[in-house]
Amino acid sequence: xxxxxxxxxxxxxxxxxxxxxxxxxxxxxxxxxxxxxxxxxxxxxxxxxxxxxxxxxxxxxxxxxxxxxxxxxxxxxxxxxxxxxxxxxxxxxxxxxxxxxxxxxxxxxxxxxxxxxxxxxxxxxxxxxxxxxxxxxxxxxxxxxxxxxxxxxxxxxxxxxxxxxxxxxxxxxxxxxxxxxxxxxxxxxxxxxxxxxxxxxxxxxxxxxxxxxxxxxxxxxxxxxxxxxxxxxxxxxxxxxxxxxxxxxxxx
Amino acid sequence: xxxxxxxxxxxxxxxxxxxxxxxxxxxxxxxxxxxxxxxxxxxxxxxxxxxxxxxxxxxxxxxxxxxxxxxxxxxxxxxxxxxxxxxxxxxxxxxxxxxxxxxxxxxxxxxxxxxxxxxxxxxxxxxxxxxxxxxxxxxxxxxxxxxxxxxxxxxxxxxxxxxxxxxxxxxxxxxxxxxxxxxxxxxxxxxxxxxxxxxxxxxxxxxxxxx
Numbered sequence: 001x002x003x004x005x006x007x008x009x010x011x012x013x014x015x016x017x018x019x020x021x022x023x024x025x026x027x028x029x030x031x032x033x034x035x036x037x038x039x040x041x042x043x044x045x046x047x048x049x050x051x052x053x054x055x056x057x058x059x060x061x062x063x064x065x066x067x068x069x070x071x072x073x074x075x076x077x078x079x080x081x082x083x084x085x086x087x088x089x090x091x092x093x094x095x096x097x098x099x100x101x102x103x104x105x106x107x108x109x110x111x112x113x114x115x116x117x118x119x120x121x122x123x124x125x126x127x128x129x130x131x132x133x134x135x136x137x138x139x140x141x142x143x144x145x146x147x148x149x150x151x152x153x154x155x156x157x158x159x160x161x162x163x164x165x166x167x168x169x170x171x172x173x174x175x176x177x178x179x180x181x182x183x184x185x186x187x188x189x190x191x192x193x194x195x196x197x198x199x200x201x202x203x204x205x206x207x208x209x210x211x212x213x214x215x216x217x218x219x220x221x222x223x224x225x226x227x228x229x230x231x232x233x234x235x236x237x238x239x240x241x242x243x244x245x246x247x248x249x250x251x252x
Numbered sequence: 253x254x255x256x257x258x259x260x261x262x263x264x265x266x267x268x269x270x271x272x273x274x275x276x277x278x279x280x281x282x283x284x285x286x287x288x289x290x291x292x293x294x295x296x297x298x299x300x301x302x303x304x305x306x307x308x309x310x311x312x313x314x315x316x317x318x319x320x321x322x323x324x325x326x327x328x329x330x331x332x333x334x335x336x337x338x339x340x341x342x343x344x345x346x347x348x349x350x351x352x353x354x355x356x357x358x359x360x361x362x363x364x365x366x367x368x369x370x371x372x373x374x375x376x377x378x379x380x381x382x383x384x385x386x387x388x389x390x391x392x393x394x395x396x397x398x399x400x401x402x403x404x405x406x407x408x409x410x411x412x413x414x415x416x417x418x419x420x421x422x423x424x425x426x427x428x429x430x431x432x433x434x435x436x437x438x439x440x441x442x443x444x445x446x447x448x449x450x451x452x453x454x455x456x457x458x459x460x461x462x463x
Contacts, residue, residue, distance in 0.1 A: 002343045032258070032260075032262050072256065074416060075413070079413060079415070079416060082414065084412075103410060110258030113258065114257035118257070118345065118348045119345065123345065130342065140276075146291060150332075150336065151339060153296035157296050158303075176307055177308055177430075185434060186441060190439075190441030190442050190445065191445075192297050192300070192301065193297050196293045196296065197294070199293055203289055
C-alpha cells in the first residue's frame with residue numbers, strides 16, 4: 001500500500017545513504033535561505049538535475065508534484081492580493097501588488113526545488129536504509145528504533161484498517177456527517193489501537209525470546225567510495241554557485 | 253496542517269527545529285527501551301488513522317489525531333509525531349526536511365498541551381462523563397492549537413501570508429469539533445475495552461505508583 005516508487009536502481013540510488021542524507025540536508029538548508037528569483041531558478045534547475053539522475057517513474061512523480069502545488073495554489077489565491085506593495089493591476093477593489101506576486105513566485109520556485117531534491121536524494125531510500133543511515137549519523141538511538149518499528153508496522157496496520165472498513169461497509173456503513181459515523185469510525189480506530197497494542201506486546205515477547213537486547217543490528221555495510229565523495233563535492237560546488245548567484249543578485 | 257517546503261523564513265525554520273529537538277529530547281528521556289515497540293506500533297496506528305477521511309459537513313477532511321496521541325502518550329507523543337511526520341515526508345512528500353521541525357513542533361506541542369488539559373479535566377471531573385469531557389477537550393485542543401501555531405509560523409514569515417493564515421484557521425474550526433468527537437469516542441472505547449492503555453506512559457508516575 002505504501003510502496004516507494006522512487007526507490008529503484010539509478011545513479012543516485014547507488015550512492016552512500018549517509019552522504020545522501022547529508023547532501024539533502026545541505027541542499028534544503030541552502031535553498032531555504034534564498035530570497036532572489038534568479039538563484040531560486042538555478043536551485044530549481046539543480047533539483048531537476050538531481051531528479052534526472054534518480055530516474056523517477058513519471059506518474060508517481062507528477063502526483064507528488066501536484067500534491068505540493070495544490071497547497072501553493074492556496075497561497076496564489078490569497079498572497080498576490082493581500083501583500084502590501086506597489087499595485088501592478090487593479091480590478092474593482094482587488095489589487096495585485098508586485099511584492100505579492102514576487103513572494104508567491106519565490107515560494108513556488110523554492111518549494112518545487114526542495115521537493116525535487118528530496119525526491120531524488122531521500123525518497124530513493126528504503127525505510128530501513130534511511131533508519132540505519134540516520135543511526136550512523138548519530139541520531140538518538142531510541143528515535144531510530146522508533147522510526148524502524150513504526151515503518152515496519154504501517155503496512156500491517158493499513159491492511160488491518162482496510163479489513164475493518166470492508167467489514168463495516170459490508171454491514172451497510174456509509175460515512176456521512178453524523179454522530180453515528182463519528183462514533184463508528186472512532187470505535188474502529190479504537191479497535192485498531194487496541195489490536196496494535198496487543199500486537200506490540202506479542203512482538204516484544206517474541207523478540208525477547210529470540211534474544212533481542214535492545215539493539216538493532218544491520219547487515220548492510222555502508223562504504224564510502226571515491227565516486228560518492230566526488231558526487232558530494234560536485235553537489236556542494238553547485239550549491240556554492242547558487243548561493244554566489246544569490247549574493248550577486250542581492251548586491252545589485 | 254502541513255506547511256510545504258520553501259514557504260517559511262529561515263528564522264522560523266530554525267526556531268522550529270530547535271524547539272522540536274528539545275521536545276523530542278524530553279519525550280525520549282521519558283521513554284524506556286521497553287516501551288519503544290509499543291509506542292512504535294501506536295505511532296504506526298496513528299499514521300494509518302490520519303489517512304482516514306471523515307465527512308465534515310459537505311466536505312471531507314483527514315483526521316489529525318495529534319490530540320489523541322497526546323492523550324495516550326503524554327510527552328512521548330513528541331517523538332512519536334516526529335517519526336510519523338518523517339514517514340509521511342518519505343512516503344508521500346507531505347512537507348520535507350526543513351519544515352520537519354516546524355511541523356513536529358506545531359503538532360507535538362499541541363499534543364503535549366492536550367495531554368495536560370486532558371489530565372486537568374480528568375482530575376476535576378472523575379467518572380465516565382469526566383473522561384468523555386476530558387477526551388473531547390484534548391482532541392479539539394490538539395487540532396486548534398496546531399492550527400494556531402501553524403498560522404503563527406506563516407504570519408511570522410511574511411506579512412503577506414496573514415490572509416492565508418486566517419483562511420487556514422477558519423477552515424480548521426469544524427475539523428476541531430469532529431476531531432474532539434472522534435477522540436472522545438475512541439478514548440471511551442479504549443477505557444471500556446483495554447483501560448490499561450490509558451496509563452501506558454510513565455508521565456504520571458505518582459498516579460501509577462498508587463494504582
